[in-house]
Amino acid sequence: MNTxxxxxxxxxxxxxxxxGLQDGRPSSVNAQDYDKSLQQPGASFVTLNVHAQLRGCIGSLEAWRPLVVDVAENAYAAAFRDPRFPPLNESEYPQLEYHISLLNPAEPIQFTRESDLLAQLRPYVDGLILEDHGHRGTFLPAVWESLPDPEQFWQQLKLKAGLPADYWSDTLKVSRYTVEEFG
Structure with a gap:
Protein backbone atom coordinates (compact mmCIF):
# COMPACT_ATOMS: atom_id res chain seq x y z
CA MET A 1 0.00 0.00 0.00
CA ASN A 2 1.27 3.43 -0.81
CA THR A 3 0.72 6.44 1.47
CA GLY A 20 -22.39 4.52 12.83
CA LEU A 21 -22.73 7.17 15.51
CA GLN A 22 -25.26 9.08 13.38
CA ASP A 23 -27.21 6.26 11.72
CA GLY A 24 -26.50 3.11 13.74
CA ARG A 25 -24.89 1.25 10.83
CA PRO A 26 -21.63 1.31 8.86
CA SER A 27 -21.33 3.62 5.90
CA SER A 28 -21.95 1.90 2.61
CA VAL A 29 -18.85 1.88 0.46
CA ASN A 30 -18.90 1.51 -3.30
CA ALA A 31 -15.66 -0.29 -4.08
CA GLN A 32 -15.80 0.94 -7.68
CA ASP A 33 -15.11 4.48 -6.43
CA TYR A 34 -11.60 3.47 -5.32
CA ASP A 35 -8.30 2.43 -6.80
CA LYS A 36 -8.25 -1.09 -8.31
CA SER A 37 -5.95 -2.40 -5.55
CA LEU A 38 -8.49 -1.33 -2.91
CA GLN A 39 -11.29 -3.08 -4.83
CA GLN A 40 -9.54 -6.46 -4.60
CA PRO A 41 -10.57 -8.90 -1.87
CA GLY A 42 -8.63 -8.19 1.29
CA ALA A 43 -8.57 -9.24 4.94
CA SER A 44 -8.14 -6.50 7.52
CA PHE A 45 -8.33 -5.88 11.24
CA VAL A 46 -9.21 -2.46 12.60
CA THR A 47 -7.91 -1.72 16.08
CA LEU A 48 -9.21 1.29 17.99
CA ASN A 49 -7.43 2.80 20.99
CA VAL A 50 -8.31 5.66 23.32
CA HIS A 51 -5.36 7.11 25.27
CA ALA A 52 -3.21 4.13 24.15
CA GLN A 53 -5.73 1.67 25.66
CA LEU A 54 -7.55 -0.89 23.51
CA ARG A 55 -11.13 0.22 22.74
CA GLY A 56 -12.04 -2.35 20.09
CA CYS A 57 -10.53 -4.71 17.57
CA ILE A 58 -12.43 -6.68 14.93
CA GLY A 59 -11.33 -8.13 11.64
CA SER A 60 -11.39 -10.75 8.94
CA LEU A 61 -8.94 -13.63 8.74
CA GLU A 62 -9.66 -14.35 5.08
CA ALA A 63 -10.07 -12.09 2.06
CA TRP A 64 -13.66 -12.51 0.86
CA ARG A 65 -14.88 -8.99 0.02
CA PRO A 66 -13.33 -5.80 -1.42
CA LEU A 67 -10.70 -4.40 0.94
CA VAL A 68 -12.43 -1.00 1.19
CA VAL A 69 -15.67 -2.71 2.26
CA ASP A 70 -13.79 -4.96 4.69
CA VAL A 71 -12.17 -1.95 6.39
CA ALA A 72 -15.48 -0.05 6.62
CA GLU A 73 -17.33 -3.03 8.11
CA ASN A 74 -14.53 -3.93 10.53
CA ALA A 75 -14.11 -0.33 11.72
CA TYR A 76 -17.82 -0.15 12.51
CA ALA A 77 -17.72 -3.55 14.23
CA ALA A 78 -14.65 -2.59 16.30
CA ALA A 79 -16.46 0.53 17.53
CA PHE A 80 -19.91 -0.93 18.14
CA ARG A 81 -19.80 -4.75 18.21
CA ASP A 82 -16.65 -5.81 20.06
CA PRO A 83 -18.17 -7.85 22.92
CA ARG A 84 -15.40 -6.78 25.30
CA PHE A 85 -16.57 -3.14 25.27
CA PRO A 86 -19.80 -1.15 25.31
CA PRO A 87 -20.69 0.51 22.00
CA LEU A 88 -18.65 3.62 21.27
CA ASN A 89 -20.25 6.90 22.33
CA GLU A 90 -19.99 10.40 20.83
CA SER A 91 -17.58 11.67 23.49
CA GLU A 92 -15.02 8.97 22.65
CA TYR A 93 -15.04 9.55 18.89
CA PRO A 94 -12.60 12.52 18.80
CA GLN A 95 -10.11 10.58 20.94
CA LEU A 96 -9.96 7.46 18.76
CA GLU A 97 -6.63 6.26 17.44
CA TYR A 98 -6.93 4.02 14.37
CA HIS A 99 -4.67 1.13 13.42
CA ILE A 100 -5.30 -1.00 10.35
CA SER A 101 -3.65 -4.36 9.80
CA LEU A 102 -3.81 -5.86 6.31
CA LEU A 103 -3.39 -9.63 6.55
CA ASN A 104 -1.38 -11.73 4.18
CA PRO A 105 -2.80 -15.22 3.58
CA ALA A 106 -2.34 -17.59 6.52
CA GLU A 107 -0.06 -20.61 6.18
CA PRO A 108 -0.37 -23.76 8.30
CA ILE A 109 2.47 -24.56 10.69
CA GLN A 110 3.53 -28.21 10.80
CA PHE A 111 4.42 -29.51 14.27
CA THR A 112 4.18 -32.68 16.35
CA ARG A 113 4.48 -31.30 19.89
CA GLU A 114 4.12 -28.00 21.65
CA SER A 115 7.88 -27.42 21.98
CA ASP A 116 8.18 -27.88 18.20
CA LEU A 117 5.47 -25.28 17.60
CA LEU A 118 7.01 -22.78 20.03
CA ALA A 119 10.42 -23.14 18.36
CA GLN A 120 8.89 -22.13 15.01
CA LEU A 121 7.19 -18.94 16.23
CA ARG A 122 8.64 -15.64 15.03
CA PRO A 123 8.01 -13.03 17.76
CA TYR A 124 6.87 -9.62 16.47
CA VAL A 125 6.41 -11.11 12.97
CA ASP A 126 3.76 -13.83 13.21
CA GLY A 127 0.08 -13.48 13.83
CA LEU A 128 -1.38 -16.84 14.85
CA ILE A 129 -4.69 -18.60 14.31
CA LEU A 130 -5.49 -21.51 16.61
CA GLU A 131 -8.31 -23.94 15.78
CA ASP A 132 -9.49 -27.12 17.51
CA HIS A 133 -12.87 -28.75 18.13
CA GLY A 134 -14.94 -25.64 17.40
CA HIS A 135 -12.60 -23.28 19.28
CA ARG A 136 -10.84 -20.55 17.34
CA GLY A 137 -8.72 -17.58 18.28
CA THR A 138 -6.19 -15.24 16.74
CA PHE A 139 -3.57 -12.78 17.90
CA LEU A 140 -2.24 -10.13 15.56
CA PRO A 141 1.55 -9.67 15.48
CA ALA A 142 1.08 -6.47 17.52
CA VAL A 143 0.14 -8.61 20.54
CA TRP A 144 3.82 -9.58 20.83
CA GLU A 145 4.34 -6.07 22.27
CA SER A 146 2.46 -7.06 25.43
CA LEU A 147 3.30 -10.80 25.35
CA PRO A 148 6.90 -11.05 24.06
CA ASP A 149 7.55 -14.56 25.42
CA PRO A 150 6.44 -17.24 22.91
CA GLU A 151 5.13 -19.55 25.64
CA GLN A 152 3.03 -16.78 27.22
CA PHE A 153 1.81 -15.65 23.80
CA TRP A 154 0.74 -19.23 23.02
CA GLN A 155 -0.94 -19.79 26.41
CA GLN A 156 -2.88 -16.53 26.18
CA LEU A 157 -4.01 -17.39 22.65
CA LYS A 158 -5.38 -20.70 23.94
CA LEU A 159 -7.27 -18.83 26.67
CA LYS A 160 -8.64 -16.37 24.12
CA ALA A 161 -9.92 -19.32 22.08
CA GLY A 162 -11.76 -20.61 25.15
CA LEU A 163 -9.29 -23.39 25.94
CA PRO A 164 -7.23 -23.98 29.09
CA ALA A 165 -3.69 -22.52 29.06
CA ASP A 166 -2.21 -26.02 29.28
CA TYR A 167 -4.46 -27.46 26.54
CA TRP A 168 -2.94 -29.85 24.03
CA SER A 169 -4.50 -32.03 21.36
CA ASP A 170 -3.20 -33.98 18.38
CA THR A 171 -5.94 -32.34 16.27
CA LEU A 172 -4.81 -28.78 17.07
CA LYS A 173 -4.29 -26.63 13.95
CA VAL A 174 -2.16 -23.50 13.96
CA SER A 175 -1.57 -21.11 11.08
CA ARG A 176 0.61 -18.03 10.87
CA TYR A 177 0.19 -14.82 8.94
CA THR A 178 2.00 -11.52 8.58
CA VAL A 179 0.49 -8.08 8.31
CA GLU A 180 1.09 -4.66 6.86
CA GLU A 181 0.21 -2.30 9.67
CA PHE A 182 -0.41 1.44 9.67
CA GLY A 183 -2.35 4.06 11.54
Missing part, protein backbone atom coordinates in the same frame (compact mmCIF):
# COMPACT_ATOMS: atom_id res chain seq x y z
CA UNK A 4 -2.35 7.64 -0.42
CA UNK A 5 -4.04 4.22 -0.25
CA UNK A 6 -3.28 3.99 3.46
CA UNK A 7 -4.80 7.43 4.01
CA UNK A 8 -7.90 6.42 2.05
CA UNK A 9 -8.36 3.30 4.21
CA UNK A 10 -7.94 5.30 7.43
CA UNK A 11 -10.50 7.84 6.14
CA UNK A 12 -12.93 5.01 5.31
CA UNK A 13 -12.56 3.66 8.86
CA UNK A 14 -13.24 7.10 10.39
CA UNK A 15 -16.23 7.73 8.11
CA UNK A 16 -17.75 4.34 8.88
CA UNK A 17 -17.58 4.95 12.63
CA UNK A 18 -18.91 8.49 12.29
CA UNK A 19 -21.76 7.16 10.15
Missing amino acids: EQRQQLLAIARQSIQH
Whole structure:
Protein backbone atom coordinates (compact mmCIF):
# COMPACT_ATOMS: atom_id res chain seq x y z
CA MET A 1 0.00 0.00 0.00
CA ASN A 2 1.27 3.43 -0.81
CA THR A 3 0.72 6.44 1.47
CA GLU A 4 -2.35 7.64 -0.42
CA GLN A 5 -4.04 4.22 -0.25
CA ARG A 6 -3.28 3.99 3.46
CA GLN A 7 -4.80 7.43 4.01
CA GLN A 8 -7.90 6.42 2.05
CA LEU A 9 -8.36 3.30 4.21
CA LEU A 10 -7.94 5.30 7.43
CA ALA A 11 -10.50 7.84 6.14
CA ILE A 12 -12.93 5.01 5.31
CA ALA A 13 -12.56 3.66 8.86
CA ARG A 14 -13.24 7.10 10.39
CA GLN A 15 -16.23 7.73 8.11
CA SER A 16 -17.75 4.34 8.88
CA ILE A 17 -17.58 4.95 12.63
CA GLN A 18 -18.91 8.49 12.29
CA HIS A 19 -21.76 7.16 10.15
CA GLY A 20 -22.39 4.52 12.83
CA LEU A 21 -22.73 7.17 15.51
CA GLN A 22 -25.26 9.08 13.38
CA ASP A 23 -27.21 6.26 11.72
CA GLY A 24 -26.50 3.11 13.74
CA ARG A 25 -24.89 1.25 10.83
CA PRO A 26 -21.63 1.31 8.86
CA SER A 27 -21.33 3.62 5.90
CA SER A 28 -21.95 1.90 2.61
CA VAL A 29 -18.85 1.88 0.46
CA ASN A 30 -18.90 1.51 -3.30
CA ALA A 31 -15.66 -0.29 -4.08
CA GLN A 32 -15.80 0.94 -7.68
CA ASP A 33 -15.11 4.48 -6.43
CA TYR A 34 -11.60 3.47 -5.32
CA ASP A 35 -8.30 2.43 -6.80
CA LYS A 36 -8.25 -1.09 -8.31
CA SER A 37 -5.95 -2.40 -5.55
CA LEU A 38 -8.49 -1.33 -2.91
CA GLN A 39 -11.29 -3.08 -4.83
CA GLN A 40 -9.54 -6.46 -4.60
CA PRO A 41 -10.57 -8.90 -1.87
CA GLY A 42 -8.63 -8.19 1.29
CA ALA A 43 -8.57 -9.24 4.94
CA SER A 44 -8.14 -6.50 7.52
CA PHE A 45 -8.33 -5.88 11.24
CA VAL A 46 -9.21 -2.46 12.60
CA THR A 47 -7.91 -1.72 16.08
CA LEU A 48 -9.21 1.29 17.99
CA ASN A 49 -7.43 2.80 20.99
CA VAL A 50 -8.31 5.66 23.32
CA HIS A 51 -5.36 7.11 25.27
CA ALA A 52 -3.21 4.13 24.15
CA GLN A 53 -5.73 1.67 25.66
CA LEU A 54 -7.55 -0.89 23.51
CA ARG A 55 -11.13 0.22 22.74
CA GLY A 56 -12.04 -2.35 20.09
CA CYS A 57 -10.53 -4.71 17.57
CA ILE A 58 -12.43 -6.68 14.93
CA GLY A 59 -11.33 -8.13 11.64
CA SER A 60 -11.39 -10.75 8.94
CA LEU A 61 -8.94 -13.63 8.74
CA GLU A 62 -9.66 -14.35 5.08
CA ALA A 63 -10.07 -12.09 2.06
CA TRP A 64 -13.66 -12.51 0.86
CA ARG A 65 -14.88 -8.99 0.02
CA PRO A 66 -13.33 -5.80 -1.42
CA LEU A 67 -10.70 -4.40 0.94
CA VAL A 68 -12.43 -1.00 1.19
CA VAL A 69 -15.67 -2.71 2.26
CA ASP A 70 -13.79 -4.96 4.69
CA VAL A 71 -12.17 -1.95 6.39
CA ALA A 72 -15.48 -0.05 6.62
CA GLU A 73 -17.33 -3.03 8.11
CA ASN A 74 -14.53 -3.93 10.53
CA ALA A 75 -14.11 -0.33 11.72
CA TYR A 76 -17.82 -0.15 12.51
CA ALA A 77 -17.72 -3.55 14.23
CA ALA A 78 -14.65 -2.59 16.30
CA ALA A 79 -16.46 0.53 17.53
CA PHE A 80 -19.91 -0.93 18.14
CA ARG A 81 -19.80 -4.75 18.21
CA ASP A 82 -16.65 -5.81 20.06
CA PRO A 83 -18.17 -7.85 22.92
CA ARG A 84 -15.40 -6.78 25.30
CA PHE A 85 -16.57 -3.14 25.27
CA PRO A 86 -19.80 -1.15 25.31
CA PRO A 87 -20.69 0.51 22.00
CA LEU A 88 -18.65 3.62 21.27
CA ASN A 89 -20.25 6.90 22.33
CA GLU A 90 -19.99 10.40 20.83
CA SER A 91 -17.58 11.67 23.49
CA GLU A 92 -15.02 8.97 22.65
CA TYR A 93 -15.04 9.55 18.89
CA PRO A 94 -12.60 12.52 18.80
CA GLN A 95 -10.11 10.58 20.94
CA LEU A 96 -9.96 7.46 18.76
CA GLU A 97 -6.63 6.26 17.44
CA TYR A 98 -6.93 4.02 14.37
CA HIS A 99 -4.67 1.13 13.42
CA ILE A 100 -5.30 -1.00 10.35
CA SER A 101 -3.65 -4.36 9.80
CA LEU A 102 -3.81 -5.86 6.31
CA LEU A 103 -3.39 -9.63 6.55
CA ASN A 104 -1.38 -11.73 4.18
CA PRO A 105 -2.80 -15.22 3.58
CA ALA A 106 -2.34 -17.59 6.52
CA GLU A 107 -0.06 -20.61 6.18
CA PRO A 108 -0.37 -23.76 8.30
CA ILE A 109 2.47 -24.56 10.69
CA GLN A 110 3.53 -28.21 10.80
CA PHE A 111 4.42 -29.51 14.27
CA THR A 112 4.18 -32.68 16.35
CA ARG A 113 4.48 -31.30 19.89
CA GLU A 114 4.12 -28.00 21.65
CA SER A 115 7.88 -27.42 21.98
CA ASP A 116 8.18 -27.88 18.20
CA LEU A 117 5.47 -25.28 17.60
CA LEU A 118 7.01 -22.78 20.03
CA ALA A 119 10.42 -23.14 18.36
CA GLN A 120 8.89 -22.13 15.01
CA LEU A 121 7.19 -18.94 16.23
CA ARG A 122 8.64 -15.64 15.03
CA PRO A 123 8.01 -13.03 17.76
CA TYR A 124 6.87 -9.62 16.47
CA VAL A 125 6.41 -11.11 12.97
CA ASP A 126 3.76 -13.83 13.21
CA GLY A 127 0.08 -13.48 13.83
CA LEU A 128 -1.38 -16.84 14.85
CA ILE A 129 -4.69 -18.60 14.31
CA LEU A 130 -5.49 -21.51 16.61
CA GLU A 131 -8.31 -23.94 15.78
CA ASP A 132 -9.49 -27.12 17.51
CA HIS A 133 -12.87 -28.75 18.13
CA GLY A 134 -14.94 -25.64 17.40
CA HIS A 135 -12.60 -23.28 19.28
CA ARG A 136 -10.84 -20.55 17.34
CA GLY A 137 -8.72 -17.58 18.28
CA THR A 138 -6.19 -15.24 16.74
CA PHE A 139 -3.57 -12.78 17.90
CA LEU A 140 -2.24 -10.13 15.56
CA PRO A 141 1.55 -9.67 15.48
CA ALA A 142 1.08 -6.47 17.52
CA VAL A 143 0.14 -8.61 20.54
CA TRP A 144 3.82 -9.58 20.83
CA GLU A 145 4.34 -6.07 22.27
CA SER A 146 2.46 -7.06 25.43
CA LEU A 147 3.30 -10.80 25.35
CA PRO A 148 6.90 -11.05 24.06
CA ASP A 149 7.55 -14.56 25.42
CA PRO A 150 6.44 -17.24 22.91
CA GLU A 151 5.13 -19.55 25.64
CA GLN A 152 3.03 -16.78 27.22
CA PHE A 153 1.81 -15.65 23.80
CA TRP A 154 0.74 -19.23 23.02
CA GLN A 155 -0.94 -19.79 26.41
CA GLN A 156 -2.88 -16.53 26.18
CA LEU A 157 -4.01 -17.39 22.65
CA LYS A 158 -5.38 -20.70 23.94
CA LEU A 159 -7.27 -18.83 26.67
CA LYS A 160 -8.64 -16.37 24.12
CA ALA A 161 -9.92 -19.32 22.08
CA GLY A 162 -11.76 -20.61 25.15
CA LEU A 163 -9.29 -23.39 25.94
CA PRO A 164 -7.23 -23.98 29.09
CA ALA A 165 -3.69 -22.52 29.06
CA ASP A 166 -2.21 -26.02 29.28
CA TYR A 167 -4.46 -27.46 26.54
CA TRP A 168 -2.94 -29.85 24.03
CA SER A 169 -4.50 -32.03 21.36
CA ASP A 170 -3.20 -33.98 18.38
CA THR A 171 -5.94 -32.34 16.27
CA LEU A 172 -4.81 -28.78 17.07
CA LYS A 173 -4.29 -26.63 13.95
CA VAL A 174 -2.16 -23.50 13.96
CA SER A 175 -1.57 -21.11 11.08
CA ARG A 176 0.61 -18.03 10.87
CA TYR A 177 0.19 -14.82 8.94
CA THR A 178 2.00 -11.52 8.58
CA VAL A 179 0.49 -8.08 8.31
CA GLU A 180 1.09 -4.66 6.86
CA GLU A 181 0.21 -2.30 9.67
CA PHE A 182 -0.41 1.44 9.67
CA GLY A 183 -2.35 4.06 11.54
